Amino acid sequence: MTELGPPLALMAELTHRCPLQCPYCSNPLELLKAGAERDTAFWLGVIDEAAALGVLQIHFSGGEPALRPDLAALVERATTRGLYANLITSAVTLNEAKLAALAQAGLAHVQISFQGARPETADRIGNYRGGHEKKLEVARLVTQLGMSLTVNAVVHRQNLAELPAIIDMAVALDADRLEVAHVQYHGWALKNRAALMPDRQAFDQADLLVSQKRQELQGKLFIDYVVPDYYARAPKTCMGGWGQKTMNITPDGRALPCHAAETIPDLTFDRAGETPLRQIWFESVAFQTFRGTSWMQEPCASCDLKHIDFGGCRCQALALAGDARATDPVCHLSPLHSQVLQMAESESGADVREFVYRRV
Numbered sequence: 350m351t352e353l354g355p356p357l358a359l360m361a362e363l364t365h366r367c368p369l370q371c372p373y374c375s376n377p378l379e380l381l382k383a384g385a386e387r388d389t390a391f392w393l394g395v396i397d398e399a400a401a402l403g404v405l406q407i408h409f410s411g412g413e414p415a416l417r418p419d420l421a422a423l424v425e426r427a428t429t430r431g432l433y434a435n436l437i438t439s440a441v442t443l444n445e446a447k448l449a450a451l452a453q454a455g456l457a458h459v460q461i462s463f464q465g466a467r468p469e470t471a472d473r474i475g476n477y478r479g480g481h482e483k484k485l486e487v488a489r490l491v492t493q494l495g496m497s498l499t500v501n502a503v504v505h506r507q508n509l510a511e512l513p514a515i516i517d518m519a520v521a522l523d524a525d526r527l528e529v530a531h532v533q534y535h536g537w538a539l540k541n542r543a544a545l546m547p548d549r550q551a552f553d554q555a556d557l558l559v560s561q562k563r564q565e566l567q568g569k570l571f572i573d574y575v576v577p578d579y580y581a582r583a584p585k586t587c588m589g590g591w592g593q594k595t596m597n598i599t600p601d602g603r604a605l606p607c608h609a610a611e612t613i614p615d616l617t618f619d620r621a622g623e624t625p626l627r628q629i630w631f632e633s634v635a636f637q638t639f640r641g642t643s644w645m646q647e648p649c650a651s652c653d654l655k656h657i658d659f660g661g662c663r664c665q666a667l668a669l670a671g672d673a674r675a676t677d678p679v680c681h682l683s684p685l686h687s688q689v690l691q692m693a694e695s696e697s698g699a700d701v702r703e704f705v706y707r708r709v
């Protein structure tokens with residue numbers, strides 16, 4: 350393994366509060382209430398420490414980070430310290446004055462989630478009436494104010510037919526980047542898997558469309574594509590490798606190697622503000638447990654790809670195989686792979702349309 354540097358990015362999960370109720374939300378099943386959130390002084394300290402550690406980018410995330418009244422102050426501190434600041438938002442609570450303040454504070458990039466291309470689809474999925482129109486309005490303001498825009502579209506059985514229109518929408522909004530991400534089945538998404546799982550044919554069509562549009566829109570729109578894990582042969586390199594690229598700080602201040610790491614039993618997580626970020630990154634047990642390849646079992650341990658995908662996703666291995674040290678079962682070399690594929694194919698044909706929404 351090459352020598353470990355500092356994290357490239359810090360994910361600052363400022364709050365779990367969110368006006369939307371997407372059925373595939375990746376936040377923990379038990380959300381933290383507003384009273385558990387850390388205050389402005391805490392986050393300013395985290396930003397200072399991250400910059401000193403050598404972090405390059407900060408992603409303000411949630412829940413909905415724009416619900417925090419101190420967001421512009423945090424962005425300003427981050428940009429003053431030389432960090433590239435990105436806001437990951439549902440956009441429905443933003444307006445021109447708030448965006449102008451964020452732009453003034455140095456915000457470079459805004460990523461807005463869209464739940465579809467048609468208001469009826471999108472508002473039903475996010476369970477928020479009027480949300481889609483509001484997102485379009487905010488997206489236009491983002492580019493007018495000179496910030497870069499990413500359109501993020503999580504796709505699944507109930508909106509995949511709108512993928513061509515989602516791509517057109519990203520072009521019309523003058524986005525720099527479109528992220529098309531098939532649902533990743535963690536957290537709340539597991540409760541809605543039968544309502545979300547696409548069938549193989551829909552997946553193949555989406556795959557083809559993305560390849561064609563990547564060619565056609567080269568130089569105009571960059572398209573990132575996250576395939577549906579269960580239909581893949583090889584797993585994704587989750588988080589760019591455990592404890593190698595990213596550190597997440599939860600709304601109550603715990604430092605995690607990925608957003609779902611708390612689902613893994615027997616791992617304990619240090620708190621920022623109590624333990625220095627540098628020490629957490631380089632020395633904590635939680636960040637070292639699955640870092641690199643020495644923890645691996647077969648078939649990963651003797652696989653040529655182990656330094657590329659690092660055995661896939663630990664949280665998915667736990668969810669599907671019951672063992673966070675197992676090979677991610679979406680890998681075709683996992684003994685559980687055929688079961689996962691069968692389950693995906695059977696759920697894709699389920700007669701389930703209603704979502705289980707999370708009531709906060």
Ligand code: SF4
Binds near residue numbers: 650653658660680
């Ligand atoms: Fe990756 Fe492990 Fe599968 Fe090899 S066996 S491709 S390292 S998940």
Ligand code: FES
Binds near residue numbers: 587608610661664665
């Ligand atoms: Fe935790 Fe993939 S989400 S390692």
